[in-house]
Amino acid sequence: MLYLHLHQPWRLGRFRFLDLGSGRPYFDVDRNLSIFKGIAQRSYRPALDRLHRALDDFPDFRFSLSLTGTFLEQARLAAPDVIERLRSLYRTGRVSLLSETYYHSLAFLVPPPELSEEVAMHREMLEKEFGAHPKVLRMTELAYSDDLARFAEAERFQGMLAEGWEGVLRGEPATYPYCAAPAPTVMLLLRHYPLSDDVGFRFSSSGWSEFPLTADKYARWLASTPGEIVGLFMDFETFGEHHQSRTGILEFLSALPGEVRRHPHLGWATVEEAIQIPPRAPLSVPYTMSWADQNRDLGAWLGNDLQRSAFEAAKKVGVLARRTGDPAILTDWRRLLTSDHFYYMYVSGHGADQGVHEYFSSYESPYDAYANYMNAMTDLRRRALDRLGVPILK
């Protein structure tokens, strides 16, 4: 089961403290679109085309995609042909689309009804752009908990994605579908993180003992993995962006369906097909886990003082923004709730994860990210208070 995630955040421009009250826009549209154009050229177009060819060549090949609202907004402006490519993939009937929050946000951590509104916005977008009605939900950064399963049930989803993490599996294999303990109608599809990360992280590291990773070797690994289903979940940008095309990643992607076919007991499934398999057991996850970093928790977004302080500020402003009922204020606020902004504020000083964070950051440092974010949030707060007619106290 191959699932790829497409997302681009609206990155902030430099919004200085002196820009407070200036009416200057927070988001640097030109820069975001130019980044998008680059990634479209290096990853989206070539990888989508290869996936389409693989669907043509291998009738049993199928996979699943999710794409955020902020991705689609930027695609419309920067590379509409990418949306056309996605539509044509979806029309084959062998590609599932998943639901999630429109803004790839931390809405699941702020008071209702934010989460259900953002999921509804995203559903509406998929309906309008693709005529799709997803049955499976994925939360931002693969966040999952019992509470989120209850939410999925209430929203009539039939499945959710989660990390196949030993900490919650307690010795059970990640290669079977489970169901959510508090909401048994919600199937759980788990990410097989070692095999997913072999492609997502390790593919181009020449220091890795398995380097270079070929499609036939990888297919053999898949074939020898016990269980019913192997969840290969990764960022779409793995193909051509995180690993550039010169690493051979695109050829790997093209060759994989053919190599998998050599093993008669292997086959492909979309997430919507996978949730039809009867669950092995109910699974309980009392805290929120994610697919990021060594701890698989929310530490990547809310692990340090900077992140927590920024998120607290965002939550407070959220109450005001909602009260104004002003769509411009609410949209800005929601774009600021996108998880990427918090990810840029990660500080570790050392360790494997810092490198990953720096790779994804558009800032020179976490302090830079924090100061800029807080300036925008402070400005938004003033706008909201102004709108509500509350005098601003300094």
Next chain:
Amino acid sequence: MATASRTRTSHLPFGGAPRPLHILMVGWEFPPNHTGGLGVHCFELCQELTHLGHRVTFLSPFVGPFTPVAGVTFRHPGEKTGGVAPEFPPAYWAGGTPDSPFTDSIDGYNSWVSNLTTIDAFDVVHVHDWFGTVGAIALAKRLHLPLVMTVHSTEYDRSLGHPWDHILHREELGIQSATKVVAVSRHLRQQLIDRYRAEAAKVTVIYNAVRPSERLERIDPEKRIVLYVGRLAAMKGVDTFLRAAARVVPSFTDVLFVIAGEGPEYERLIELAANLGIGDRVMFLGRVSEEEREILLAGSSVFVLPSVVEPFGIAALEAMAAGVPTIVSKTSGVAEMSRGTTFRVDFWDVDEFASRISELLEYPTLRATMGDQGRWAALREGWPERARETLVVYLDAMRAAGVRP
């Protein structure tokens, strides 16, 4: 990788050298009477080199006093006449034209250096900046020794592009004659290659460092202090500091801008503060002692190094080591080594300086986190590492000059 090799050499006798060396250092100022980074650098280097088992003979044009360091012999031109040395101005920016008494004094120092009478066997001559290059070149030649030159700043930079020819000439002479050259930042190294036609292969970068002091407990006072410590010279960009202050003051009623240091711009800057209407929010302390500086750092919320030109900028590293969140201009050497732990701003960007200062004043979490990380970054490597890097340069120079190390 680098850490591993450093740890290894630290266990070797003489810091990795095959035998104890005797270094003849042609210096200038030395603590306690020093005004800038050069004096600190020489002092710390002498301490660490002697700690590793090497000996240093330190030449200075000044009669002292010199802060004693075990293993270091101080010599100066006044020694023969029993401590009565010719008068030297405190530093060259005290003024002077090519034929002023200052230049005469420099010539006197150099001729004393080149004719130095000694019975010691030295291994390398190490000259700091341009002051003693002429003498050091002649001395190295006479004693058949390799010459190492450390450049702490250049005349181009100190004069903001209007160099004194006689100083420039001495710099060029030193850089081109030296067997090996040390620059205190990558930026400076590039300048030596571009402007002084230094052969790239012979120029090494060795940064400055700070010593962890008996730190005072940090205080976060009600009235917030934004601090500048350094010389008040045009190249230091204190104008920008004041103009930024003027933009910060309206949003923060409780902030005080403190300027510690003296220099030729002193009066002009006081006038500028008054003209900007922030005379009551800026405090000029003049020269402060080391102890006073530590107290200031302990109580400051933000440190700013706004230099137009700053080959290194050790004051910023000292502020970081004291846990003060620091803003540096991108052109400074310290900016090269503090990426990710300081705010780095273009020296001309008044609004960005003002914004960065405001952000640090406004967001306590930012102040605390950045202060902690800055301290860690500043103290991660110290003078012991710098001394060992310098030793490697000595050994390279000796090999290049055909002297058996």
